[in-house]
Amino acid sequence: MSVxxxxxxxxxxxxxxxxxxxxGVHGLDAQGRITxxxxxxxxxxxxxxxxxxxEPQHRLIxxxxxxxxxxxxxxxxxxxxxxxxxxxxxxxxxxxxxDGSSFPVDYVVTPICQADVPVGAVVAFRDATARQRAxxxxxxxxxxxxxxxxxxKELQRVFMQVPAAVCxxxxxxxxxxxANGRYHQLVGAAPVIGKTMREVFPESSAALTDALDxxxxxxxxxxxxxERRVWERGSSGPEEGFVNFVYQPLTDVxxxxxxxxxxxxxxxxxxxxxxxxxxxxxxxxxxxQSLSRINRELDQFAYVASHDLKAPLRGIASLANWIExxxxxxxxxxxxxxxxxxxxxxxRMETLIDGLLQYSRAGRVRNRVECVDVKxxxxxxxxxxxxxxxxxxxxxxGMPTFDTERVPLQQVFQNLVGNALKHSGRPDVTIxxxxxxxxxxxxxxxxxxxxxxxLAFHSKVWEMFQTLQPRDKVEGAGMGLALVKKxxxxxxxxxxxxxxxxxxxTFLFLWPKHVAxxxxx
Numbered sequence: 001m002s003v004x005x006x007x008x009x010x011x012x013x014x015x016x017x018x019x020x021x022x023x024g025v026h027g028l029d030a031q032g033r034i035t036x037x038x039x040x041x042x043x044x045x046x047x048x049x050x051x052x053x054x055e056p057q058h059r060l061i062x063x064x065x066x067x068x069x070x071x072x073x074x075x076x077x078x079x080x081x082x083x084x085x086x087x088x089x090x091x092x093x094x095x096x097x098x099d100g101s102s103f104p105v106d107y108v109v110t111p112i113c114q115a116d117v118p119v120g121a122v123v124a125f126r127d128a129t130a131r132q133r134a135x136x137x138x139x140x141x142x143x144x145x146x147x148x149x150x151x152x153k154e155l156q157r158v159f160m161q162v163p164a165a166v167c168x169x170x171x172x173x174x175x176x177x178x179a180n181g182r183y184h185q186l187v188g189a190a191p192v193i194g195k196t197m198r199e200v201f202p203e204s205s206a207a208l209t210d211a212l213d214x215x216x217x218x219x220x221x222x223x224x225x226x227e228r229r230v231w232e233r234g235s236s237g238p239e240e241g242f243v244n245f246v247y248q249p250l251t252d253v254x255x256x257x258x259x260x261x262x263x264x265x266x267x268x269x270x271x272x273x274x275x276x277x278x279x280x281x282x283x284x285x286x287x288x289q290s291l292s293r294i295n296r297e298l299d300q301f302a303y304v305a306s307h308d309l310k311a312p313l314r315g316i317a318s319l320a321n322w323i324e325x326x327x328x329x330x331x332x333x334x335x336x337x338x339x340x341x342x343x344x345x346x347x348r349m350e351t352l353i354d355g356l357l358q359y360s361r362a363g364r365v366r367n368r369v370e371c372v373d374v375k376x377x378x379x380x381x382x383x384x385x386x387x388x389x390x391x392x393x394x395x396x397x398g399m400p401t402f403d404t405e406r407v408p409l410q411q412v413f414q415n416l417v418g419n420a421l422k423h424s425g426r427p428d429v430t431i432x433x434x435x436x437x438x439x440x441x442x443x444x445x446x447x448x449x450x451x452x453x454x455l456a457f458h459s460k461v462w463e464m465f466q467t468l469q470p471r472d473k474v475e476g477a478g479m480g481l482a483l484v485k486k487x488x489x490x491x492x493x494x495x496x497x498x499x500x501x502x503x504x505x506t507f508l509f510l511w512p513k514h515v516a517x518x519x520x521x
Contacts, residue, residue, distance in 0.1 A: 046098040085118035165264040375399040396434035415480035424450030441510040
């Protein structure tokens, strides 16, 4: 009985195996010419196998770098591995297709040696386009994750430093998930993360929870101003405060509300300060009304006192006239001089009373603002003063016309020009009135060529009842310059004096271009 032989195993050639694999494979001889090309290599390179056989591999598929520069054979890693008889793995190279396009490749060079002498090599490669794309995508994702982490940390840092108390809650019970430093300062040292808003604000829970519920269910924000809150701050017990706040719904990618962001600004000090300010304002208003009443009474008293003081003065002046008329020629020269002196003292007293009345009103009464032509006003002043014929008064160019209080400005010019006329100390006095623009002010000056004022008296002349010459020599109450100073300074201006003994004097004052209109009293 014969024993059957097992079926023979079919012979599979290495060439068939190489033709079947997905990687590109081509063989090289010792000079780097292509000796074999499998189907995958042919398809990837776009060359027919027969067109590649016998051709130098470097010249057809490995000749140019990615930047377009030629790839010298001396620098080719495939040829170097072939010459040196060593394996090489490359992953940053390009192979070129027949149509002139290129693609990235990962490849392995395996040398073939006989008696340790390289006689050829096998190059296995694959298209690395997909891998490199995946690598770039992975690097991009990693960069995005890194940037996201950086932004998240930055957002967390900003969140913790926001100059307002901020927390976020989750769910319908409004459980606190995050809270910044200001929030912890606002509610005290007790931990709040994981607690509900009802637990943190037990004294305000009803109104607070209702507002949060509306935001959570409606998806609409809610704001409040200066609402009362009570916090439990450790052993010190409940503490009242006031906050401005915004409750902002937090939504997920589907638009569903999953929580609320609560933004609080502590305005406790503002509310308390406003209360103090309002109380002070009420007190100030009461004092202002009282001061206004006192000023009216003082004004009335000044007029009554002026009238009552002038009445006996007029009687004294009349008696002096009657005595002079009755005695006639019997009145001696000395007695007649005494009567002249008496009438002079009466006139001075009347002038003093008028000056005091004007001075008392200068700090309290604001006049109607009207359009004033300063040049015309100066001519009116000169008509009232009626200087002697040998006096020269010059009005400089550029006198303005502007809206201001006419009466106090006229008083200032009248006193300054009158002062120059009385105290010049010479008959041929020359007075010059000029003006210059000083920004928000006009700077007026009144100069004379008189005897001048020593430096030691420059501040003294602005005081009440001060005269540099005896009153018996020059009539005056000593109030003109004090009235000038008060009128000017009460309107935000400033007075000054430039003079030296024996060289004339220049009085200057700044008068505002814009004066707030007050009551016409």
